[in-house]
Amino acid sequence: MLKCNNLTFSYSTQKVLKNIDFQAEKGEFISILGANGSGKTTFFQCMQGLLTLDAGKILLDGENINRMTKKEIAQKIAVVPQESKNVFDYQVLDMVLMGINPWLSFAEQPGTEAYHKAEEILAELEILNLKNKSFNKISGGERQLVLIARAMMQKSSILFLDEPNSHLDFKNTHLILKIMRELSLKQKTVITALHDPNLAYQYSDRVLILKSGKIIAAGPVKEVMTADNLSRAYEIEINQESSIFSLAFQKSRLLKQEA
Amino acid sequence: MLRITPAQKIIITGLLLIALILISMLIGNYELGLSDLALILSDFFKGELEKLFNNPDWSVLYYIRLPRILTVVLVGSALSISGAAYQNIFRNPLVSPDILGVSAGAGLGVALGLLYSSGSIFNVYLIAFITGTAAVALTYWLSQLAGGKNTMFMVLAGIVVSSLANALLSLLKYLADPMQNLPGIVFYLMGGFSRSGWQEFYLLLPVVIISLTVILFLRWQLNIFSLGEKEAAALGVDTEKIKLIVVIFSTIMVAAATAAAGQVSWIGLVIPHIARFIFGSRYKYYLPASALLGGFFLLLMDNLARTVSGAEIPISIITALIGAPFFAYLLITKKESGWS
Numbered sequence: 001m002l003k004c005n006n007l008t009f010s011y012s013t014q015k016v017l018k019n020i021d022f023q024a025e026k027g028e029f030i031s032i033l034g035a036n037g038s039g040k041t042t043f044f045q046c047m048q049g050l051l052t053l054d055a056g057k058i059l060l061d062g063e064n065i066n067r068m069t070k071k072e073i074a075q076k077i078a079v080v081p082q083e084s085k086n087v088f089d090y091q092v093l094d095m096v097l098m099g100i101n102p103w104l105s106f107a108e109q110p111g112t113e114a115y116h117k118a119e120e121i122l123a124e125l126e127i128l129n130l131k132n133k134s135f136n137k138i139s140g141g142e143r144q145l146v147l148i149a150r151a152m153m154q155k156s157s158i159l160f161l162d163e164p165n166s167h168l169d170f171k172n173t174h175l176i177l178k179i180m181r182e183l184s185l186k187q188k189t190v191i192t193a194l195h196d197p198n199l200a201y202q203y204s205d206r207v208l209i210l211k212s213g214k215i216i217a218a219g220p221v222k223e224v225m226t227a228d229n230l231s232r233a234y235e236i237e238i239n240q241e242s243s244i245f246s247l248a249f250q251k252s253r254l255l256k257q258e259a
Numbered sequence: 260m261l262r263i264t265p266a267q268k269i270i271i272t273g274l275l276l277i278a279l280i281l282i283s284m285l286i287g288n289y290e291l292g293l294s295d296l297a298l299i300l301s302d303f304f305k306g307e308l309e310k311l312f313n314n315p316d317w318s319v320l321y322y323i324r325l326p327r328i329l330t331v332v333l334v335g336s337a338l339s340i341s342g343a344a345y346q347n348i349f350r351n352p353l354v355s356p357d358i359l360g361v362s363a364g365a366g367l368g369v370a371l372g373l374l375y376s377s378g379s380i381f382n383v384y385l386i387a388f389i390t391g392t393a394a395v396a397l398t399y400w401l402s403q404l405a406g407g408k409n410t411m412f413m414v415l416a417g418i419v420v421s422s423l424a425n426a427l428l429s430l431l432k433y434l435a436d437p438m439q440n441l442p443g444i445v446f447y448l449m450g451g452f453s454r455s456g457w458q459e460f461y462l463l464l465p466v467v468i469i470s471l472t473v474i475l476f477l478r479w480q481l482n483i484f485s486l487g488e489k490e491a492a493a494l495g496v497d498t499e500k501i502k503l504i505v506v507i508f509s510t511i512m513v514a515a516a517t518a519a520a521g522q523v524s525w526i527g528l529v530i531p532h533i534a535r536f537i538f539g540s541r542y543k544y545y546l547p548a549s550a551l552l553g554g555f556f557l558l559l560m561d562n563l564a565r566t567v568s569g570a571e572i573p574i575s576i577i578t579a580l581i582g583a584p585f586f587a588y589l590l591i592t593k594k595e596s597g598w599s
Contacts, residue, residue, distance in 0.1 A: 048492075048493060050489065050492060050493075069497065070492050070496065070497055070498070071497070073495070074492075074493060074494055074495030075495065077493075078493075079490075081489075081490055081493075086485065086486060086540075087350050087351070087352060087485060088346075088347065088352070088485045088535065088540040089539075089540055090482070090539075090540050090541065091541075094482070094541060098482065098483050098486075098494055099494065101479070101480070101483055101496065102494065102495030104479070107476040107477060107479075107480075108479070109478075109479050110479070
């Protein structure tokens with residue numbers, strides 16, 4: 001499926017990713033954890049073929065990503081960006097339709113079939129009522145659902161989400177991750193960067209922990225997500241109690257309030 | 260309330276443009292009434308050419324007003340289409356054809372052509388074309404040196420190149436003979452259509468048609484492009500290729516428009532905003548709407564330019580006087596999309 005061998009990348013002189021080996025299989029839900037600046041976003045951009053590597057290679061279904069066109073990559077990888085507003089506003093249906101682009105030839109326009117498909121996907125995500133609304137004027141959670149609908153429209157086997165919940169509330173965060181989980185059960189590979197280890201613990205099959213551009217731990221959730229590994233990643237003492245991770249100082253604060 | 264679809268709105272705009280073209284034919288110092296126009300048309304369709312050619316009304320209409328009106332419409336369309344294209348490519352609603360140094364470069368070419376070529380209009384065109392395109396090439400090259408693929412660097416490099424071209428233009432004006440050449444350069448660049456004839460029209464027509472067709476073909480990808488280059492790339496858009504094609508064709512249009520009519524300001528910035536406000540962001544409607552509205556508004560302003568006072572006022576003065584306050588109004592009310 002997706003395979004990175006010895007991936008190394010730097011911005012001018014600063015090495016951002018160092019000797020990353022990574023493999024994702026069909027139907028896996030993989031979370032990438034790491035402190036701010038640990039290289040998560042750069043890692044995603046490398047895997048999309050947007051950056052030129054210093055060393056190593058990325059294989060997508062056995063093919064070197066550097067030799068693939070943007071369109072070929074987009075047929076296999078869909079990206080759900082962090083929620084954002086557009087400079088120029090579009091209707092929700094138009095935003096979803098844009099997902100069909102990798103399957104259109106140069107200068108081709110989406111046809112009626114694509115319109116029906118887009119409506120089908122919106123119905124599946126229970127947001128068909130938003131169809132004709134302006135993308136910039138719906139709520140943040142709704143926007144994220146629309147972007148997921150667009151990714152589904154892309155019919156790709158791999159989904160990338162870079163901190164999909166960064167602008168979402170508690171309910172929407174879990175709603176989005178639940179949908180991602182369901183997609184992975186339908187044999188899509190979901191790879192997401194998350195800030196909250198607890199979310200990663202609840203939803204993923206495997207976890208990859210990055211620190212300063214290096215993998216410090218990778219594997220099944222229960223093996224890798226230990227208080228020890230997380231403390232190393234975030235450089236702060238972390239406790240684990242019945243599968244919930246919290247920072248050590250949180251506990252002392254809670255105790256104070258009780259007393 | 261009756262809902263009007265964007266397609267219907269486009270038809271209405273087209274009809275308004277045709278009506279304005281007909282009205283414009285009747286405006287001017289030489290009196291030409293609706294009945295005269297009807298007579299000319301009936302002679303024309305009856306094929307009574309000899310009678311037609313001896314009618315002075317026909318001469319005024321065919322040799323002076325009609326080519327001027329059609330050239331105005333083409334220039335307005337060209338500037339608006341390129342403005343609309345630039346705004347999506349650079350994902351910035353404040354971008355206009357003046358950035359990237361096109362207008363300044365073409366303006367420099369006009370001055371060079373007037374000073375050093377035989378003075379034939381075709382040479383002026385050609386040189387304006389070359390310098391306009393060279394300015395964009397320089398902008399592109401500078402931005403590659405400075406920031407690579409980052410679009411913002413292209414805008415900044417455009418400012419640099421514009422300043423350079425304007426400085427060279429000032430130098431040319433300074434060196435030009437103040438009695439013989441200077442007034443010609445100044446008035447040419449202030450913009451105006453008083454010299455527009457069929458020659459200008461036929462030079463502009465293919466440029467506008469070809470560029471408009473190319474950009475219309477890419478309308479779907481341009482929609483996606485406005486989400487930002489990274490997002491567009493993730494959706495499979497060949498961003499480098501699209502950017503190159505659209506910038507080249509937009510530039511050719513602006514260079515041709517500048518060669519034909521001088522530096523007409525504000526149209527390329529304001530019209531796409533109005534179009535987006537009325538027709539929405541979808542390129543399918545927004546682009547043809549920009550073309551029609553650009554032609555409509557510039558024709559309206561040209562009519563003002565030649566009727567407000569006895570002597571004709573340079574068009575760029577009118578477009579700036581109306582365009583600038585109107586744009587301020589848009590900014591303050593934030594009514595058009597892209598700002599909300």
